Amino acid sequence: MMLVFDIILMGVIVWIALGSLSPRGVYKSVVMFVVFGLFMALGWVRLGAPDVALAEAAIGAGVTGVILLDAAGHLRQRTPGPILERHVRRGVAPLPLLASVIVFFVLALLVVNLPAEADGLAPLMTAGAEDSGIKNVVTAVLLDFRGYDTLLEIAVLMLATVAVFSLRDAPDILGRRLAGFAGPLLDSFTRIVTPFMLVIAGHLVWIGSSEPGGAFQAGAVLGAAGILLALSGFASPRWAGRRVVRLSLTMGLLVFIAIALYPLFLGGTLLQYPDETRKTLILAMETWLTLSIGASLVSLFIASASPGPDGGVA
Amino acid sequence: MSIAHHLPALLVVTPLAGAALTFVTERRRDPVVAVLTGLTILGLSIGLVIRVLAAGPFRYEIGSWGAPVGIDLVADGASALFVLLSAVVGLAVTVYATDYFRGSRASVCGHGMFWTLWLFMWTSLNALFLTGDIFNVYVCLELVGISAVALVTLNGGSQALRAGARYLFSSMLAAMTYLLGVAIVYSATGSLDMGILRSTLVSDPAAATGLSLMVAALLLKTALVPAHFWLPSAHGSAPSPVSAALSALVVKGSYFAILRLMISVAPPGFLPGVDIVLGVLGATAIIWGSLQALAQTRIKQLVAYSTVAQIGYLFIVFPLARAGTDVFLLALGGALFHAITHALAKSGFFLAAGSLASRFGYERIDEMAGAARSAPVLVMTLALAGVTMMGLPPSGGFAAKWMLVSAALAAGQWWWALVLVTGGLLAAAYMFRLLGVLLRDSPAALNPPSGAIRTEWVPLSLAAGAALLVLASPLVTELVNTSVLVLGQGVTP
């Protein structure tokens, strides 16, 4: 029974994916892509991955969607006439189609022929998580066993934010553009919803060690709240120049580095949390990470936000 | 545990902390922070080399979990070599950049972020050279890619943005393909650690396909012909210190990952034919890249195509890897030696070319006639770098070519030797063409030099280092022998 549901869900996802590449206008593509993300979140739930579902919905569909929509709006010139014509006439580009068909067949063969009952590292990880007292095994893997990956991943997020900052054309267009942008509906919605989002973010961090949740999901909710505030005109001008913003972006990484180096003084290796303080350290780290992740996601939106019709920019 | 044991971790954390600090401190303090960070990294790298030479390769278990639960860093001769190379070139680029980004350029919005972006790139390179986990390689590759793209677009003009966009989309394609390979390998084997994969891989089409996908993706990142299309515009439109780092270090990063995968992870005969394909593509790169370089009219484009050609040399090692231990050692030594000498020479070249371009105000070679009279130090740098790139004796470049040619002949695969020699001749052709213009006897209009010491002597030291590196070849050989690539087994701490 559930198998039928899975097949139908996957079919819908594939159909929406095809729609998101439609050559008839980028707005349609972007909206389809956001819907794609939401259905993917459903898929993750079916696959027993609630943490991933939360992240996909908030980051994959939410933040990515917002940035894509903003970009689509900025590129007022739609797909150029002659090029659109070229593709509509020919229908489908033959070589790329051949390439993707070959890729699909190879992958499908591999997927089908892999052994049907394989555990991977699951038993080791579950046992390890029990020993360390963190019930949410995914959180244990992310912040404990493979914390080094997470450290570099936070670096990636901060790096991308810095990179987007470096592409701004002028430092203080944002104040002019974002003020007075919101209509009454968005304004009231933001006022009501934002406090709840802050509470939810805090809750997600707190329970992340035993239930689905954690720093990334909480950070995504925080980021979404921040983006709402920015859209409603509460963002401050010269966002990227303000010390507070830069500090909140960096604190997560700095705290993570400090906690990573701390065991070296106790005779351990990088990221080897002492057993007694493990849970406290991880929670402290996650709190600061949530702040930085939220700040990064908001900054990624704000710093790449386009000038409005009134704001003039070169 | 002594501090020497922690060196791999410190080598990654130091530039990372530096990057974070430059983002929060005042902009005018950034160069100081960067130079201090660079000096620290240089010290740590030298320490790592000493440690590996004294005590052999070792594994650093992050979190003390140990693979397969945790992620291990692997420090062997090859990693230490590349980490040291990054430190030397990195410090040189940092010092050069303190002058390059001073003054009027600072008003351009993007340039303020250079230091942070650059230190993030440095972090990603060290992390890539030291990691022992194939998923961690993915995260490192993304870190490298994002910082490189951001640095390319720093100048903000249409050429730079276009090159950056092309570079970015190639990076995205490569990253997703690499991740697909990891997904397949993990699903087939249940392991992400390179050492464990080595000991458990058996003939298995799924794992082989996954590994091949990973290598293919890395080929795109290393710009091996025919996946080189993004490189000339990217390296050509970037600010000079960035071009130097890109040519010298960034392409070596993904190359290093290929070395690990093809030689340390894949058991002999696991990926049939792939090594021959890599060799053929490398040979094509040598010839094609050199021919393209010969046809260029702008100096930075010439140098970028020369990089495309030089990358080809690095791939000749693969068909020679299975032809017996002696041949393998010689070929690997030649390839790594070539990587190092090329990095030093190319970075010196790019930095000197950048200084020349900023003096003349434009970049067309023909219009730089007579530069030798007015900027002798810079032209001498170009000449020295050129000597290494051509492989003239007794430079480091010659030593590297000599090792590769000997290995090819010893393995009975003389055709590679033919390609190598032809490549050298073509390199001589484009280098002499360039130097001929510069040494021509006509007066040239020059802007007064700025920060002469840094913009002139730093590149000169790099190029001289490349040429003189032949004196250090015993050290290099020793490091190569202490590498896991040679030992081929997992390493016990």
Added chain:
Amino acid sequence: MNHYLVYGLGGALIFSIGVYGMLARPHLLHKVVAANLMGSGVFLILIGLGNRVQGRPDPVPQAMVLTGIVVTVALTALGLAIVKRYYTVTGLTTLDDDPPETDA
């Protein structure tokens, strides 16, 4: 057909669709969407195949995918920032046409 195969094959299909989009669609926004599709395809394969043992999903692929989602949004944000700046400077939305020579 097993539960995990649906998602594994679906992931393969979506990855291939993404490949087609990257190669065939000239508009830069489409390329960004296509790259994201490729990523989602890989994630489906990873977690789908991590579900082969009933009732005990493998946490490692889930951690990998979480990392992948964050990395992809970072890459996407940068990509879109470049595309928008490129459009502002040149007025173009594809890489097919050459921009006017505006600078050195």
